[in-house]
Amino acid sequence: MAVEPDLKIELGKQGVFVTTLNELYNWGRRNSVWPMQFGLACCAIEMIATTMARYDLARFGAEVFRPSPRQADLMIISGTVTKKMAPQVVRLYNQMAEPRYVIAMGACAISGGPFKQGYNVLKGIDRYIPVDVHIPGCPPRPEALIHAFMTLQKKIAAQPLTGESRPRHLDALAQGEFPVPVPSAHDLEPPVNRLVWPLPAGAATAGSGETA
Amino acid sequence: MKSAEELVEELKSALPGVDVALVVNPSPSAQHSLRVAAEDALRVAAYLRDQAGYDYCSNATGVDWLDKETSEKVKTTRTVSKQVDGVEQMVEEVVEETVKRVEPGFLEAVYHLYSMKRGHSDPHPPLVLRMRTENRADRVELPSLTPVWRSAEFQEREIFDLYGIVFKGHRDLRRLLMWEEFEDHPMRRDYVDPDDYEYEPTPHDEVLKRAEEHRAQMAAAEGAR
Numbered sequence: 379m380a381v382e383p384d385l386k387i388e389l390g391k392q393g394v395f396v397t398t399l400n401e402l403y404n405w406g407r408r409n410s411v412w413p414m415q416f417g418l419a420c421c422a423i424e425m426i427a428t429t430m431a432r433y434d435l436a437r438f439g440a441e442v443f444r445p446s447p448r449q450a451d452l453m454i455i456s457g458t459v460t461k462k463m464a465p466q467v468v469r470l471y472n473q474m475a476e477p478r479y480v481i482a483m484g485a486c487a488i489s490g491g492p493f494k495q496g497y498n499v500l501k502g503i504d505r506y507i508p509v510d511v512h513i514p515g516c517p518p519r520p521e522a523l524i525h526a527f528m529t530l531q532k533k534i535a536a537q538p539l540t541g542e543s544r545p546r547h548l549d550a551l552a553q554g555e556f557p558v559p560v561p562s563a564h565d566l567e568p569p570v571n572r573l574v575w576p577l578p579a580g581a582a583t584a585g586s587g588e589t590a
Numbered sequence: 591m592k593s594a595e596e597l598v599e600e601l602k603s604a605l606p607g608v609d610v611a612l613v614v615n616p617s618p619s620a621q622h623s624l625r626v627a628a629e630d631a632l633r634v635a636a637y638l639r640d641q642a643g644y645d646y647c648s649n650a651t652g653v654d655w656l657d658k659e660t661s662e663k664v665k666t667t668r669t670v671s672k673q674v675d676g677v678e679q680m681v682e683e684v685v686e687e688t689v690k691r692v693e694p695g696f697l698e699a700v701y702h703l704y705s706m707k708r709g710h711s712d713p714h715p716p717l718v719l720r721m722r723t724e725n726r727a728d729r730v731e732l733p734s735l736t737p738v739w740r741s742a743e744f745q746e747r748e749i750f751d752l753y754g755i756v757f758k759g760h761r762d763l764r765r766l767l768m769w770e771e772f773e774d775h776p777m778r779r780d781y782v783d784p785d786d787y788e789y790e791p792t793p794h795d796e797v798l799k800r801a802e803e804h805r806a807q808m809a810a811a812e813g814a815r
Contacts, residue, residue, distance in 0.1 A: 462769050495797060497776040497783050498768065561769040565784040578789055 419457025476547030623718030647739035
């Protein structure tokens with residue numbers, strides 16, 4: 379039960395601070411999101427720049443890059459995910475403790491980017507793990523990563539503790555482990571996790587509409 | 591230092607019986623290359639390193655040459671039965687026929703050799719050395735030049751990975767870029783990548799073709815059910 383904003387301001391004037399458990403909980407969570415320390419390609423350089431003094435990701439409570447997935451809350455997929463690397467990325471995601479979030483940074487991580495039609499690049503990491511925020515760009519500027527981070531904070535702030543749309547870590551029945559693709563003779567097996575990446579609406583007709 | 595033409599002559603006189611040929615590059619750069627038979631490659635490579643001064647292999651790569659079909663018009667004479675003045679007779683006739691010939695394809699390993707000793711004072715460009723396999727399917731072995739130029743080690747592994755040339759005498763011939771379980775050779779010209787064209791938001795050209803093929807297949811599978 380949220381407190382009405384007007385009432386909250388009025389009470390604040392009287393020196394009374396009211397909040398909800400939900401708000402307090404999410405306020406704490408969203409301001410100490412610790413990213414995992416790993417980079418995949420050139421986007422990682424922009425990610426590093428974001429953490430340094432000029433852009434200063436520490437303002438958002440995310441200055442501590444953890445070198446272990448066990449201690450990290452956020453995975454920034456910073457760069458091209460090759461098919462050879464994809465199983466390791468999914469395995470690292472599996473090793474992270476809930477609640478965990480994923481930012482897919484840059485054209486390669488969200489779709490394969492300029493390497494999309496290559497034989498060795500995954501067409502977006504969202505085929506195997508759920509992605510919370512996608513950032514376009516090649517590479518995205520640090521401001522874009524900060525924007526993605528703020529978007530994630532807004533998303534965390536809006537998460538309810540109960541009900542159908544509660545996050546995975548509060549849902550005992552939610553799927554916690556995602557199948558790690560196996561490298562096989564021609565491609566990764568399976569090539570896509572349909573539970574995470576259902577075929578986007580209109581995919582079957584995409585393209586024909588534009589050319590017709 | 592010597593040009594490629596002179597080097598061919600030098601090799602032939604220094605190593606009698608060696609199978610070396612000049613591959614002419616008709617472009618203005620005129621960077622001709624040396625083609626050497628697989629069985630003579632190690633001898634030639636050792637000579638080039640020790641006597642001709644090519645002490646560094648700066649690059650090694652592969653080329654895939656598909657089967658080449660050439661058609662030619664040939665005139666032949668044949669005896670044909672024909673009605674001549676109402677009587678069946680055997681008459682010789684000149685017939686023009688199209689003869690198709692298939693030149694078998696092959697895989698080629700290309701090495702770029704450079705002389706660190708001579709460096710920029712060398713008036714000739716880096717030397718290009720080529721070796722060809724017998725075909726593209728099962729006889730794809732070539733001798734490894736890693737014992738001569740150590741820098742070829744990883745590049746030969748890359749050629750093995752992407753083109754499927756098997757280098758005999760290589761110390762550690764494993765795939766370099768693709769995973770171990772992978773069976774194809776992606777840089778071959780007949781490589782077909784996996785059909786994951788189910789979602790192409792902005793298809794064009796080749797991608798559009800593949801996406802349409804994928805949709806047609808999906809529609810056919812839908813119809814069969």
